[in-house]
Amino acid sequence: MDHQRREVMRFASVFGLMASVGLIAPAKAEAWSRAAFAEKSLDAVFRVLGASGAETSSALTFTAPEIAENGAVVPVVVSSSSSAEQIAILVEKNPNPLAAQFFFTARTESFVAARIKMAETSRVYALVKAGGIWTMAVKEIKVTLGGCGG
Amino acid sequence: MRIRAQENKGRVDVKILIRHDMESGLRKTENGNLVPAWYIHTLKVEAQGTEVFNAQFGPAVSRDPFVNFRYQGAKGDKLIVTWMDTQNDSRRDEVIVS
Numbered sequence: 001m002d003h004q005r006r007e008v009m010r011f012a013s014v015f016g017l018m019a020s021v022g023l024i025a026p027a028k029a030e031a032w033s034r035a036a037f038a039e040k041s042l043d044a045v046f047r048v049l050g051a052s053g054a055e056t057s058s059a060l061t062f063t064a065p066e067i068a069e070n071g072a073v074v075p076v077v078v079s080s081s082s083s084a085e086q087i088a089i090l091v092e093k094n095p096n097p098l099a100a101q102f103f104f105t106a107r108t109e110s111f112v113a114a115r116i117k118m119a120e121t122s123r124v125y126a127l128v129k130a131g132g133i134w135t136m137a138v139k140e141i142k143v144t145l146g147g148c149g150g
Numbered sequence: 151m152r153i154r155a156q157e158n159k160g161r162v163d164v165k166i167l168i169r170h171d172m173e174s175g176l177r178k179t180e181n182g183n184l185v186p187a188w189y190i191h192t193l194k195v196e197a198q199g200t201e202v203f204n205a206q207f208g209p210a211v212s213r214d215p216f217v218n219f220r221y222q223g224a225k226g227d228k229l230i231v232t233w234m235d236t237q238n239d240s241r242r243d244e245v246i247v248s
Contacts, residue, residue: 037208099210113218
């Protein structure tokens, strides 16, 4: 009994160690697109997403304030009348333009609301991928108080 | 996490609010030192064991992230909401759709 318990403990500690040094990745964590979030220019993010040819579309609705008093909390809402697989939100003048991206299934509505940070006044892009095709909407949002520094 | 999930005519509206500093790695303390980046990078939601929503965040998602989405579902669906951050911290909460 005691012996068995020790064995279990030994295995537990080995697995614990493997997890802590990253040999066992937490489920789904590898799905995070580190590369897309690390890109520093708008064009590069478009390229990594495969959205370089995206055109504006009336199927897409992008709601955001024209003036954000506080760049640390800018509410954005993106929806589409076509069935979206993916939605991405890009802030042109942030140090890393890609703020967030969302993945949907056939059961999920083409709608998402979130809050993002903006360093300064910038164009903000809402990108929607539906049926493998990217479309976009652009909005200029004025920021009176930046949300990334101080 | 605060999760609200309400069904109306076959559509479940899910609102999630997470307490997290979402440090961008660009903020400085009073004595000029950079606060290291520490933010949630993945948030996923399963309904009755099937993934319905997956979000990936960069450091430009606001502190205490809020997300709202909708899926086709029913009252009584069990939702499992999980997030993971850049320090390998994670949290998993369950809620029943009302």
